[in-house]
Amino acid sequence: xxxxxxxxxxxxxxxxxxxxxxxxxxxxxxxxxxxxxxxxxxxxxxxxxxxxxxxxxxxxxxxxxxxxxxxxxxxxxxxxxxxxxxxxxxxxxxxxxxxxxxxxxxxxxxxxxxxxxxxxxxxxxxxxxxxxxxxxxxxxxxxxxxxxxxxxxxxxxxxxxxxxxxxxxxxxxxxxxxxxxxxxxxxxxxxxxxxxxxxxxxxxxxxxxxxxxxxxxxxxxxxxxxxxxxxxxxxxxxxxxxxxxx
Numbered sequence: 001x002x003x004x005x006x007x008x009x010x011x012x013x014x015x016x017x018x019x020x021x022x023x024x025x026x027x028x029x030x031x032x033x034x035x036x037x038x039x040x041x042x043x044x045x046x047x048x049x050x051x052x053x054x055x056x057x058x059x060x061x062x063x064x065x066x067x068x069x070x071x072x073x074x075x076x077x078x079x080x081x082x083x084x085x086x087x088x089x090x091x092x093x094x095x096x097x098x099x100x101x102x103x104x105x106x107x108x109x110x111x112x113x114x115x116x117x118x119x120x121x122x123x124x125x126x127x128x129x130x131x132x133x134x135x136x137x138x139x140x141x142x143x144x145x146x147x148x149x150x151x152x153x154x155x156x157x158x159x160x161x162x163x164x165x166x167x168x169x170x171x172x173x174x175x176x177x178x179x180x181x182x183x184x185x186x187x188x189x190x191x192x193x194x195x196x197x198x199x200x201x202x203x204x205x206x207x208x209x210x211x212x213x214x215x216x217x218x219x220x221x222x223x224x225x226x227x228x229x230x231x232x233x234x235x236x237x238x239x240x241x242x243x244x245x246x
Contacts, residue, residue, distance in 0.1 A: 004082065005051045005060060007242060011076035014051065016069050023064040025052040026084050026240065027102035028225065029072060037070055039102030047225055047245050049073045049081055075245045080229065085241035089233035096226045096243055103238050107224055114138045114214030117196060120174050120204055124197030126181075130211055131190055137214035140190055144177065144206035152176055158186035167203055175199035 005026050020036035023029070029048045030040035037048070051071040052060045060082065064070050075081055083096075087105035090096070095107035114137030119125040130137025140161040147166040149155055154176055155166045165177055178195060181187050191211075226243040233239075 007082050008080035010078050013074040015072050019064045019068045019070045023050045025050050025060040041100050043098050045098040047075050079245045081243050083243045084238050086234050086238045090228040091231045094228045095224045097223050112215040114211035116211040121201045124201050126178050127194045128191040135214045135216045141208050141210040143208040146205050154180040156180050156184040172203050174203050
């Protein structure tokens with residue numbers, strides 16, 4: 001099992017291209033502008049793997065030199081490849097993407113955190129950033145309302161992901177609001193607060209406003225190459241891993 005790159009094949013699309021760099025069998029490849037192959041340097045890649053040069057009696061440990069003809073396999077869904085793995089450890093079933101160096105790595109979804117700049121005055125206030133990245137953070141909201149409270153003793157209520165701060169009209173400062181927010185664990189469990197501008201100014205009321213900009217990355221075939229068949233831990237190195245194409 002460990003002496004060939006093609007562990008299991010349902011398709012057998014093998015082509016020959018010239019090496020534009022040193023290539024080790026099992027590397028994930030890409031084409032350059034001259035139609036030659038080299039280790040891919042992008043996280044977006046198609047399944048294109050260097051095979052061992054069995055036509056010359058060589059094994060998976062024998063590199064191709066620059067300008068050598070490379071046996072290139074285009075595996076299909078379900079085919080199993082003895083590829084290279086780097087980065088974080090994986091368990092069976094983890095999705096794999098290109099690591100950008102010819103190896104695979106554990107697929108990591110890229111998420112953007114939702115944020116909101118709350119300007120209690122023209123150029124001063126505070127920002128809120130969702131602690132959990134992704135589109136779900138867009139559901140967090142904040143309201144600053146005037147009520148029967150004393151400056152320095154502002155109240156904060158949280159219902160689900162709706163934050164309501166009650167302030168003393170024309171008296172509560174931005175700094176006092178930020179202090180009240182940071183003192184409420186139900187707030188700091190979902191957002192991080194940072195000051196904007198001078199904090200000594202007196203705050204105005206702010207209507208209910210939701211955070212925005214949180215995004216989930218779409219899972220695309222260009223990112224996910226395969227799936228780990230076994231647990232493996234590179235531990236800072238690059239190791240072989242059994243992977244199924246998806």
